[in-house]
Amino acid sequence: MVVALGGTLVVxxxxxxYSWKKxxxxxxxxxxxxxxxxxxxxxxxxxxxxxxxxxxxxVTLLNSMIYAAQSDFRLRPxxxxxxxxxxxxxxxxxxxxxxAPWYAFEGGELRILAHMVAFRPAPTSLFFVxxxxxxxxxxxxMVHRLKAALDASERRLFLGAWHLRQLLPKDALSKRx
Numbered sequence: 001m002v003v004a005l006g007g008t009l010v011v012x013x014x015x016x017x018y019s020w021k022k023x024x025x026x027x028x029x030x031x032x033x034x035x036x037x038x039x040x041x042x043x044x045x046x047x048x049x050x051x052x053x054x055x056x057x058x059v060t061l062l063n064s065m066i067y068a069a070q071s072d073f074r075l076r077p078x079x080x081x082x083x084x085x086x087x088x089x090x091x092x093x094x095x096x097x098x099x100a101p102w103y104a105f106e107g108g109e110l111r112i113l114a115h116m117v118a119f120r121p122a123p124t125s126l127f128f129v130x131x132x133x134x135x136x137x138x139x140x141x142m143v144h145r146l147k148a149a150l151d152a153s154e155r156r157l158f159l160g161a162w163h164l165r166q167l168l169p170k171d172a173l174s175k176r177x
Contacts, residue, residue, distance in 0.1 A: 036067045037082055044086035048116035051102025052090040058135040060086050065142060
């Protein structure tokens with residue numbers, strides 16, 4: 001439990017640090033990778049709750065979308081590798097026997113084996129419902145923000161083009177048609 005909470009703290013801290021530095025406009029190059037990698041390490045540590053295959057892919061996707069949308073570094077193969085690491089590394093360690101299994105398959109059932117927490121029905125159900133809602137709504141909020149920024153850029157571009165057309169003589173515009 002302490003390790004998982006520590007992982008959550010790492011994710012939150014890295015994301016907050018990233019946002020704070022990004023506002024100053026000083027986050028670029030290799031420095032931009034540090035919080036992204038650190039947040040994915042924290043997500044990987046959180047696999048102790050339910051393993052790497054159920055909840056972690058959604059968290060990893062959301063985390064990567066946020067960094068991809070706000071970062072100046074290019075989407076390189078290393079970005080994709082860091083993105084899938086919180087899923088693949090714990091799964092591989094489990095397959096190699098380094099980590100205890102998170103899932104048991106018996107009699108057509110899939111059971112989640114808790115290593116860090118005890119799953120009580122009401123709080124666990126509430127956690128999964130709230131997490132599912134956040135994972136559905138957060139990408140929409142991000143797309144809405146990106147669309148608003150795109151619309152604002154298009155308005156500025158249109159206005160700039162309109163101002164340039166006002167500087168041209170009237171006959172120059174009619175000859176172009």
